[in-house]
Amino acid sequence: MQFEYVLLALLAGRPLSGYDLRKWVETEGQFLRSRAHHSQIYRLLGRMVADGWVAFEVDPREGRPDAKVYRLTPVGREALMEWVRSPYQPPSRFQDADFMSRFAFAAALDREAAIRLTRTELDHRRAQIARNRPRDRTVRFEDPLPELDQALAREVYEELHRYGTSAVDAWVAWLEHMLQRLEQWQPEPQALPAGEESAS
Known part of the structure; x- marks a missing residue:
């Protein structure tokens, strides 16, 4: 996952300061990307400014350091939408961060x-x-270390398989549910600007 696209997506909702982005990474963002350091966010913002993806205005703060507030540029919007619409290649591990x-x-x-x-993603997981x-999951040992408890090793492998099976089945069920929600989604009617009346 290229983290700059996540930052662009956050800026698609509203202008944010580097501090705002850092706080998001430390809360909601921790479930998408582990160990993201705040210095990385500022490096990415600097690169995105240089690439013309975002621009910033300085927001003066009384008694505190001024803040740079970032917003998407048209070039950044184009880069974000290109990422959103780009082909996706599922990895072997499900629930991947990408x-x-x-x-x-x-x-x-x-x-x-x-x-x-x-x-x-759903087609890939079903095929997987x-x-x-149905694969053969027999655990075989040949000249194992004397410390290795073969019966326990087999039990652990089997329990991991059971857990993995239930987890991927739950993932497929969630994907099916979300696909149905997306396909049936009806956008809310747009509110008319103040002072305008409906033609009906």
């Missing part, structure tokens, strides 16, 4: 892109289950 971050932001930016993303569920 899928989660794309899904979290793509749905509100481009529902059709989110539907394609979800279908791709069909290939791997």
Whole structure:
């Protein structure tokens, strides 16, 4: 997952300071990316400014250091939408950070892109289950270390398999649920500006 796209997606909602972005990374963002250091955020913001993806205004703060408030530029908007709509290649591990971050932001930016993303992930996981569920899981040992408890090792492997099976099944069920929600979603009617009346 390229983290600059997550920052762009956050700025799609409203202008934010580097501090605001850092606080998001420390709270909600921790579930998308582990160990993101605040210095990385400021480095990425600097690069995004240089690339023309974001611009900033200085917000004077009385008694505190001034804050740079970042907003998307048209070039940044284009880069963000290109990421949202780009092809997705599912990795072997499900609930990958790339899928989660794309899904979290793509749905509100481009529902059709989110539907394609979800279908791709769902098809891949169903095929993965069909290939791997019936495989031979026999654990064999040959000249093992004397410390190795073979019966316990087999028990642990089997429990990990059971957990993995239930987790991926729950993931597939959630994907099916979200795909249905996305396909059936009806946008709310846009409110008329103050002073305008409906033609009906």
